[in-house]
Amino acid sequence: MAEKIRVLRILNRFNLGGPTYNASQLTKHLEPDFETLLIGGPNEKDEHDSLHIPNSLGIEPVIIDSMRRSMNLVLDRAAYRDIKKIIKEFNPHIVHTHASKAGAVGRSAAFSMKVPVIVHTYHGHVFEAYFNGLISSVYKSIERNLARKTDAIIALSERQKADLTSRFRVCEKDQVHVIANGFDLAKFQEDKEIKRAQFREKYKLRNDEFAIGIIGRMVPVKNHAMFVDVVERVSKLHRGKVRYFIVGDGETSDEIRRLFIQKNIAVNDTTDPDTMVHFTSWQKQVDEIMAGLDILVLTSLNEGTPVCLIEAQAANCPVVSTDVGGIRDIVIDGKTALLSPSQDVETMSRNIVKLITDKKMYESMTLHGWEFVRDRFQYQRMVEDVKALYLQLLANKNIQL
Numbered sequence: 235m236a237e238k239i240r241v242l243r244i245l246n247r248f249n250l251g252g253p254t255y256n257a258s259q260l261t262k263h264l265e266p267d268f269e270t271l272l273i274g275g276p277n278e279k280d281e282h283d284s285l286h287i288p289n290s291l292g293i294e295p296v297i298i299d300s301m302r303r304s305m306n307l308v309l310d311r312a313a314y315r316d317i318k319k320i321i322k323e324f325n326p327h328i329v330h331t332h333a334s335k336a337g338a339v340g341r342s343a344a345f346s347m348k349v350p351v352i353v354h355t356y357h358g359h360v361f362e363a364y365f366n367g368l369i370s371s372v373y374k375s376i377e378r379n380l381a382r383k384t385d386a387i388i389a390l391s392e393r394q395k396a397d398l399t400s401r402f403r404v405c406e407k408d409q410v411h412v413i414a415n416g417f418d419l420a421k422f423q424e425d426k427e428i429k430r431a432q433f434r435e436k437y438k439l440r441n442d443e444f445a446i447g448i449i450g451r452m453v454p455v456k457n458h459a460m461f462v463d464v465v466e467r468v469s470k471l472h473r474g475k476v477r478y479f480i481v482g483d484g485e486t487s488d489e490i491r492r493l494f495i496q497k498n499i500a501v502n503d504t505t506d507p508d509t510m511v512h513f514t515s516w517q518k519q520v521d522e523i524m525a526g527l528d529i530l531v532l533t534s535l536n537e538g539t540p541v542c543l544i545e546a547q548a549a550n551c552p553v554v555s556t557d558v559g560g561i562r563d564i565v566i567d568g569k570t571a572l573l574s575p576s577q578d579v580e581t582m583s584r585n586i587v588k589l590i591t592d593k594k595m596y597e598s599m600t601l602h603g604w605e606f607v608r609d610r611f612q613y614q615r616m617v618e619d620v621k622a623l624y625l626q627l628l629a630n631k632n633i634q635l
Contacts, residue, residue, distance in 0.1 A: 236635055237630070237635045238266075238267065238268060238269040238635070239267065239327050239328065239624065240263070240268070240269050240325065240326040240327050240328070241268070241269070241270045241271070241326055241328045241329075241330055241624070242267050242271050242273070242320065242321060242326040242328070242329045242330070242344075242349075243257050243260065243261055243272045243273070243326070243330050244269075244273055244274065244329065244330070244331045244332065244336040244339075244340035245257050245272070245273070245274030245275070245295075245332050245336050246274060246275055246299070246301065246303055246332070246333045246334065246335045246336045247275045247277050247303060248274050248277065248283065248284050248285050248288065248295060249277050249278075249282065249283075249451070249494075250282055250284040250516065250541075251284075251286055251357075251451075251541060252357050252390075252415050252538065252539050252540075252541050252545070253332045253333050253355075253357045254287050254418070255287060255331065255417055255541060256286050256355065256357070256415050256616070257272060257288075257332050257615040258272070258287050258288040258291055258293060258417070259291070259416060259417070259613040260297050260330075260581075260617060260618065260620055261288065261291070261293050262288075262291040262292065262293060262628075263265070263613060263614070263617040264617060264620070267621070268621075268624070269298065271320070271324050271326070272293055272295040272296070272299075273295060273296040273297075273298055273317075273320065274287060274295055274296055274297065274301060274333070274336065274472055275297070275298055275300070275301025275302055275303070275313070275335075275336075276301075277320065277524055278302075278303060278472055279421070282482070282483060282515075282516040286518055288533055294418055294558070296331060297318075297319070298313060298317070300312035300313040300316050300327070301313040301316075301336070301339065302335070303335055307565065308567065310332055310338075310339060310379070313339045314339050314343050316519070316573075317340055317343040317344075317618075318343045321343060321344060321347045321349060325351050325525075326349055326568075327351060327633060327635070328349070328350070328351040328352075328624055328627070328628070329341070329343075329344035329349045329351070329352050330351070330352075330353040330354070330355070331344075331352075331353070331354045332353070332354075332355045332357060333356075334358045334373075335381075337354045337356075337380060338376060338380060341354060341380050341383055341384055342380070342383070342502070344383075345383040350386050350631050350633055351385050351624070351627045351628060352383060352384050352386075352626070353384070353385060353386045353387070353388065353624075353627070354384050354386075354388070355390075356387065356388070356389055356394060356398065356538070356540075357390065357483065357538050358503065358533065358538030358559070358560075360534070361389055361585050370445035372425075374402055375403060377404045378403070381404055381405035381406075383410065384405075384409070385464070385630075386409060386623060386627055387405055387409050387410045387411070388410075388411055388412075388413050388620075388623075389410050389411070389412050389413075389448065390412070390413070390414055390538060390539045390560065390563070391412060391414065391560050391563035391564075392412055392538070392551065392563070393560055393562070393563050394412075394538070394560055394563075395410045396408055408448050409483075410435035411619075411623055412538070413616060413619045413620060413623070414563075414610060414611060414614060414615075414616065415424060415539050415541070415544070415609055415611060416611055416612055416614065416615055416616025417544060417545070417548075417584035417613055418612075418613055419451070419544070419545070419548040419611060419612055421610065422521050422524060422525075422548035423548065423604065424452070424521075424547060424551075424604045426473050426525045426549065426550070426629035427525075429521065429522045429526065430525040430526050432522065433445075433523065433525060433526025433527075434526055435501075435524055436505055437477070437479075437505045437507065437512065437526075439477065439526075440505075442475065443474075443475045443476065443477060444474070444476045444477070444528045444590050445477055445478075445479060445526055445528050445529075445590055446476060446477070446478050446479070446527065446529045446530075446531060446533065446586065447479040447480075447481055447484055447523065447527040447529075447530055448449075448461050448479075448481070448482075448487065448530070448531045448532065448533065448543040449481040449520070449523070449530065450476075450481075450482050450532070450534075450540070450542060451482055451483075452482055452483055452484030452485065452486045452490065453484050453485055454485075454535075455536055455561070456486075456533065456534050457533040457534055457535050457556075457577075458480070458533065459486075459490065459493060460488045460533040460556075460577060460613060461478075461480070461490075461531060461533045462490060462493040462494055462497065462499075463579045463581050464531070464533070464579055464582050464586070465478055465499060465510070465511065465580055466499065467580065467583035468583045468586050468587060469499075469510075471583060471587045472586075472590055472591070473502075475574060476510075476513065476547075476589065476590070477509070477510060477511075477512065478510060479512045479514055479523070480511065480512070480513050481514050481515075481517055481520075482516060482525055483515050483516055491513070493552070494511055495565065499511055500511075501513060505517070511633070520535035520542075520545060521545075521549065523558060524546055524548075524549035525549055527546075527549075527551050528552075529542065529551065529552055529554055529586060529590075530542060530546035530551050530552070530553050530554070530588075531553075531555065531582075531586070532543070532553070532555040532556065532561075533555075533556055533557055533582070534555075534556055535556070535558060535576055535577075536558050536559045537558055537560060537561055538558050538560050538633050539563065539564055540561070540564070541557065542566055542578060543565055544563070544564055544611050546603070547565065547571075547603030547606055548603070548604055548607050548608075548611075549603075549604075550603050550604050551598040551600070551603065552570070552571065552573065552589055552596060552600060552603065553565055553572070553574075553603075554569035554572050554573075554574075554582060554585050554586050554589065555572075555573055556573070556575070556576045556577075556578075557573040557574060557575055557576070558583070561573065564607075564611070565606075566606055567600065569598075569599065570599055570602050571586075571599075572585035572588065572589065585607050600607065605612050
């Protein structure tokens with residue numbers, strides 16, 4: 235029997251987002267040809283634990299307590315040593331890291347242990363908005379050094395590849411392979427009407443009420459403060475009944491609640507129908523949320539490949555978003571989404587009102603969303619692309635199993 239190809243897959247942490255979905259799907263569906271060990275750090279205290287994502291696929295990741303998102307020389311050195319120990323025991327043919335911290339510590343450890351093939355995936359547009367200029371400059375220098383230790387780099391879009399190779403000059407063009415994220419999107423088409431009825435019954439939404447949601451971590455880069463201003467502006471532009479749902483939690487949650495209260499906008503954690511804004515916290519059944527919403531909003535200052543926008547389109551839910559980062563790689567402006575400049579409250583508010591009041595435009599967007607994402611972002615395509623890349627990289631090193 236041929237020896238299986240062993241892959242050590244390393245994540246920063248298992249929070250709700252693209253890296254967790256990506257790594258979990260690859261770990262599961264590269265079987266039986268590949269044996270994958272999935273490891274990552276613990277979530278930060280204000281983050282929702284999303285281990286249910288790999289667990290739902292029968293995967294039990296190994297948690298490396300020393301792997302933390304923030305920079306900490308003591309913990310980072312400990313994580314480096316812990317990963318080297320795992321490499322020695324597991325003896326992988328490939329180490330594949332996902333996102334920044336895992337990429338730095340994991341690739342350094344793999345290179346020092348002479349792992350045959352090292353691969354890294356960038357999951358966001360990380361050189362802007364997340365850090366100030368000085369930190370970004372240092373970060374780019376570190377990434378250029380790490381790229382020299384990496385056999386292949388995966389970008390999620392052509393736009394991201396251009397950033398890495400031309401704009402920020404992190405690596406060479408022939409080193410970068412564009413493989414879009416992949417997800418299990420079929421569930422967003424299953425039993426939609428039943429799920430929608432359940433959601434709207436839970437919150438006592440009338441047929442003529444619009445439900446608008448924003449989904450994600452409540453952190454500064456997601457810019458929920460803009461969402462507060464948009465809610466206020468839409469209520470002045472449109473007199474019909476609209477309710478809003480903030481799905482998620484995080485460090486800015488209390489601040490966002492205060493901003494709503496200052497504007498005399500009723501907020502609540504319950505299903506009270508007299509509440510304009512509902513804070514739902516994290517919800518595991520995102521397909522049920524998407525089925526119940528009429529519009530999904532994203533107000534971020536920067537993004538890579540926001541999963542919620544792909545999921546919204548898969549559920550035939552139109553998108554209204556800021557035009558930042560990699561957003562244009564995953565929506566079609568004017569066809570599946572309406573985009574506005576970053577921080578432009580007026581344009582975003584008018585885009586929402588346009589969708590509420592223009593029935594023809596709204597129905598057209600609901601149809602085009604699923605058509606757009608159906609083939610581009612399915613996990614099966616992603617798995618086949620990554621498998622082909624792995625086999626080519628091993629062949630380049632004359633490794634045959």
